[in-house]
Every structure is written in C-alpha cells, then in structure tokens.
Amino acid sequence: MSVERALEGTGNWLDDRLHGARGVRVLLRKIFPDHWSFLLGEIILYSFIILLLTGTFLTLWFQPSMTQVVYHGSYVPLRGVRMSEAYASTLRISFDVRGGLLMRQIHHWAADLFMAAIMAHMLRVFFTGAYRKPREINWLIGIVLFTLGMFEGLFGYSLPDDLLSGAGLRITEGILQSFPLVGTYLAYFLFGGPFPGTQIIGRLYIIHVLIIPGLILALVTVHLFLMFHQKHTQMPGKGRTNENVVGAPMYPYFMAKTGAFFFFTFAALTLAATFVQINPVWLYGPYNPVAMSAGSQPDFYMGMLEGALRVMPNWQWVVFGHTFAFNVFLPALVPLGIIFTGAALWPFLEQWITGDRREHHLNDRPRNAPTRTAVGLAAITFYGILWAEGANDIIADHLDIPLYWITWGARVGIFVGPVIAYIITKRICMGLQRKDNHLVEHGVETGIIRQLPGGEFIEETRPVDPERLAVLLSRAEHPALPSAEATETDVPPPGMRGGLGRMRERLYHVVTESAPMPQIHGNGHGNGHGNGHGDGQLAETDGQGGHGEQAASTAGGTASAAEPQRDEDSH
C-alpha cells in the first residue's frame, strides 16, 4: 500500500510539473504491427546500444597513439617486439584487462551484426515497398546510416594498428591518392604526412568514438521519431488497410517483446564473443608497412569494395606526368556509387514512372511488384558477385578453383548476372502471382476427385480461408498513366509530352508489368480458359458451380466470410 501511495505521489508531483502523463499514455497505447521482418531494424538498434556500451569500456584502456614501444606484456610470442602504443594497449586489453577480450569480441561481433542487420533491414524495406510516400526521407536517412556504419567499422578495426588493419589503411590511402588532381593532398591531409605517419590512429580514434557515433545517434533518433510519427507500415492481411494500423499496443505487448528481443541480441552477441574468436590481432602482429599476409580481407561490409578493386583491370593513364589511376579510382567509387545512388533515387524514380503520389502504409508483397523485386535481385547479384570476388583467394584456396577463373567469372558476372537475375526474378514473381490468382479463382485443391451421377469426374476445391485470401487479394492495380500520344482531341498533359513522356510511358509498362489481376466469378472464366492447361474437369467444375462454386465444395463455414470481400474486389 505504502509503495503504491509513494509511486502515486511521485507520479502526481512529476505530472503537475511536466504534464507528461498524456504523452506517456499515448506512447503506451501506440500500436505496432507485428511481423518478424519488422524486428530486423531492432537488431540494428540493439547492436548499436551494445556497441556504445562495450566501446566505452574499451576506451578506458585503449591508447590511440602511434608512439613506438617495446612490448613486455603477458603475450609471450611478441615480447621484445617494437610496436605502436595502440597495438600494445590492444594486446593489454586482450590479455591483461579482466574481461577485456570478451568486451573486444562483443564489440566486434556487435559491429558485424549491426552491419548485417542494416543490410537485411534495408532489403526488407526495399522489397516490401516500405520506402514509398510518405517514408522517402527515412529511406534516405537509412542509406546515410549504412554509409556511416561502413566508415565507422573501417575506422574501428583500423585502430588496433595490427598487420591486417594497416593493410586496410594502406588501401584507404591508395583510394584517396587515386582521386584525380587532389588525391595526393587528400591522403596527405588525412595521414598528416607520408604513410603511415604518426597521426592517423589518433585522428581515426576521435572520428570513431565521437564524430560518427554522434552522427549515427542523431540520425537514429530522427529515424525512429519519423517511424513513430508516420506510424509503422504493416503487411497486408485481413482488416488491414491503408488507413489503419493493426497490431498490439506498446504496453504491455510490444514493450515486452522488444525488451525480450534486446536480451536475445545481447545473448547472441555474448555467446558469439565467448565461443568464436574474432579479429585475433595478436596473431596478425604489429603493423609493418613492408609486410602483408595472404587472406587480407576487410570486414564483410567493406568486402564489396575489396572485390571491386580485385576485379578491375589495371588501367592507368599518365597525362603530362600526372597519373590517373583508374585501376583504383573507378572500382572505389563506381560500384558502391551505383548501389547507393540507385537506392537513394529509386523511390523518386518509381514515383515518377508510375505517377503514384498516394501514401502507402500497407506493404507490398515482393511478388506483387515484380519489377521492383527483380531490380532488387539484380542489385543483390551485382553486389554479391563483387563481394565474393573480394574473397577470391580464400575461395580459390579452399574450393580448389584457380584464382583467375574467379576473377574472370566476376568480370563477366557483374554485367551478365544482374540481367539474368532480373529476368528470372520477374518471371518467378509473375508465376507466383498466377499461382495466387489460381488460388483465388479456383480455391485450394483438396485432392478429392468426385464422380458425378452422369459419370463425369470433378476435382473438389475448398475456398481459401479469409485470412489468407486477404493477403492474396492485397495486390492493387497501379493507377493508369495518361497517354503520351496526342489524339485529335487531346494533347498529353505536362509531364507526358515529348521524348521524356514517351520514355516514361514505356517505363510505366515495364515497372507495372504483372500477371493479370485475379478474375472472380463468371466474367473471368474466358481468360482462365484462354491460357488454360487443358484440364477440362476443373473448368467444368467452375462452370457447373457457377457463382457458388466455392460454396458447393466447401468444407467449413469460412466461405461466407470471404465472399463479400471478393465480390467487392471483382466489381
């Protein structure tokens, strides 16, 4: 009793001064839709929190200094070796600080999970069309966060100043130097002198522990606020529309689940850090500009850039004594530029092509946007081939494939692969749409063949249950685009005129290409037979049953619930 009174008193005291009760009530009653893929974003958030906590721990012992010292710590094999203070303090964290190695490994695994979850989350948002109006800004913020995460990771694993990270910094220097005209200055400014100099670790440190985390934190806040304000998208389903949000309230359901999910994240990272060794810097040894190890790869989120460098032919121009290093400059900027610029422009491009300016709060199923899904798969193929090429020596060594086969495969593959992926994906999506249509039009096959008194065989089907039917019918047709061709009485509206308008019209047909919409009841049967597959019995069933064909063969009472919705859609 007294506890309750005390709480009540404190709450009232606070509310009298802050007037927060109403806001908190709204917050607690906020509805969040439920789908497993909506938790991908939370993995990012929770890994980031764990990164901040473990990172703070590491700063207590890490020395961001390139002053040379002779190691006398407890890792015996490197005793007496000259190394930077940064490397020596990393060894100290790993071997002498209690819990230090565990913290280092949690931090590194969390970074890997952070980036992996960003990729998965962005793919989910792309393939479900969740970036559409009004969420374009959040999509762009996401791309910026991905980029920041890449640099944060690169600078982070460069800090220990070990052999592998030094190799990464050497590539960073090379990429900076490859910028035409200003390259040598850029590299000189970053490193404060010739490579590796004595400055770089200290500079990367402040970028890694303050500047980029600050930016990420600020953008994550905006990202979450926008998500909260615009409400989360939901997957299509029964009773879910563009105007409502169906889900569980923040308190207690969502709060309990998301809290549990944080502990899942923490548990996964701690388990990984306990049982799987990551970045064993003591084995790499201190950085030495003349040394290099086989299997020198960056962390996976930079692997695509590594692959781009490896796949590039050795093109270089020397003009008036000035070197244009296309062999580094192009692979460093172009492939990732295509991915990021393409991702940033896509929502606006799609909007322009389809002329769809409506708000979308209901996600697309990937199959219901075949072109978008196909473009996404093409991008994944392009990225994936370069990614694998980044590990070409590991693949060559462990799968016994000659190294240059992989390189040449990648050289051809980055051009051919995306096209093939696009075509195949689009066909698969449209095939799935037709399968959905079939389910809607003919119901679920029961496997029961019935012989009619007249001797005829019919196959019985039962209607799709309403929950699933709502999902199957979630595909909406795109609003039509005005014609780009002038007629005797009309000229095309602005935006559809000229060559650009005609191109837009052609792109519209590509982007909105889909299987025909499902035909429900009589009017659709003509179509169904047209591309039919000779199963006369099935068609006969439809004909016999007429409008009530689903009800005739139904097993349960769910058909009636489904009927009105289908009627609605068919008119």
Next chain:
Amino acid sequence: MSWITARRRHPAAGYVVIASVLVIIGTAYAVITSGAASASPQATPNSAQIADGRNLFVEECATCHGLYAQGTADAPSLIGVGAAAVNFQVTTGRMPAAELGAENDRKPPRLNATQTAAIAAYIQSLGGGPTVPSAAQVSTSGADVGLGQQLFVADCAACHNFVGAGGALTYGKYAPPLTASTPTQIYEAMLTGPEAMPVFNDLTITPQEKRDIIAYVTQVRSEPNPGGFSLGRVGPVTEGLVAFLGLLLFMVLAALWITAKHGKAHE
C-alpha cells in the same frame, strides 16, 4: 729438398703442382663446408648408398625426371638441386608425384627414411647443392619467436598467411598450410624453394633467422585461441560468414519466434 730440386724442371712438374694444389684446396673446402652438416648421416654418403639411390631413382623418379636426372618436358632436371630438395619433396610425400598438376599436394610419404637418404645421396653426388640440415641447424632452442614473427610476416605471410594457414596463388597453385611441416622441411623449403616458392638462401635469411622463423611457425600452431573457436585463422572472411549464418540467422529465428507466439495469442 734435393729430390724436388732435381725434378723441378721435369715436364710433368707443373701438372703435379697444379693437381696437388687442387687436391689440397678441394679437400680443405670439402672438410670446411661439410663441417656444419657433419652430424647428418646423409652428408657422408658412401658409394653403396649412392648405388642404392641410383636404383631407387630409376624406379621411382626417372619416368618424369629422366634416366640421368637430366629432366624431361614434364619435370625439371635434378642435377644440382641437392639432397635438401630431395629430402623435402620425398618426406612431404610430394614426390613421387601422384599426377602432373599445377602443384603437388602434401601426402603421406611413399618412401622410408633409408630410401629417401639413398636417393638424396645419389642426387647430391650428381651435382652437389644444398644438403639436408642438421638437427642443430633446425633447432629452435634459444630462437627469438618475436623476431621470427616479424620475419615471417615480412617474407612468408604474403603467400602462407599470417599463421601459416596457407593461401591461393595464381593458375591453381597455392602456398600450402604449414601446419604439418617439420622444422627440417621448413628449413629445406627456404633453402631450395620448392614449387612456386622463392629460394631464401643464407644471405637473404641467415641460418639464425631461419631458426627464428621455424620457431614462430611451430610455436604459433600450438598457440591457444583465447577468444574461442579459431574459424581457421584465415582472416575476416569466415568471421563474416559467422556474422550472417550464425548471428543474423539466430536473430531472425528469434524474431520469428517472438512474433509467431504473439500472432497465435492475438487471434
């Protein structure tokens, strides 16, 4: 002295002097150079052993290397490669080769120690070359592991990886993992440069430095992995695989579980 004085104008005197000087220098050279390797049994071959080696060579090696080790289109000449090269190739099982390929794989040796020594003695007798190092030469007692690590990453890791886990080379060749190499084999490899490997002679890497490198290679194998499972010690590629197939997959399964539980309860 009158015996010499009387014959010093003899027509053969010049030849005799040159011959004796050659013999003296040659003997002295042989004694001095073989001094370090004198502990090794292969260093003092006898003609019987060479004859055995010759017979074994004709049986096991001559098909590819030619009847007189002169080499063929398929395999190089073995004249001058020395006993060290023979010992390395045969004890690692690379020779006799199973097939002609980009590179010969390490496999259980086909010939025993006596046979290997006999062939080594035969090849050594053809044109000299590096001899099999003695136990003292490959001993790691007192070697500097830290220096060995530095030397290894500077000279070896570019192909063999930072702990000697191996790596890919071009055209199907590869730098093998050094996980099973004996100190003698590592020393011989540096001395003779088998397959695609360059030769690291005693001027490039001094005998003492070779011992430091051997100390590092053999020591790092038994170095425990304080962080847990090692993932093959091949760098971040396997770490990335674990991040996706382990961590992310686990989290996705957790998400499926969490949302599925609720979905059922909510309906």
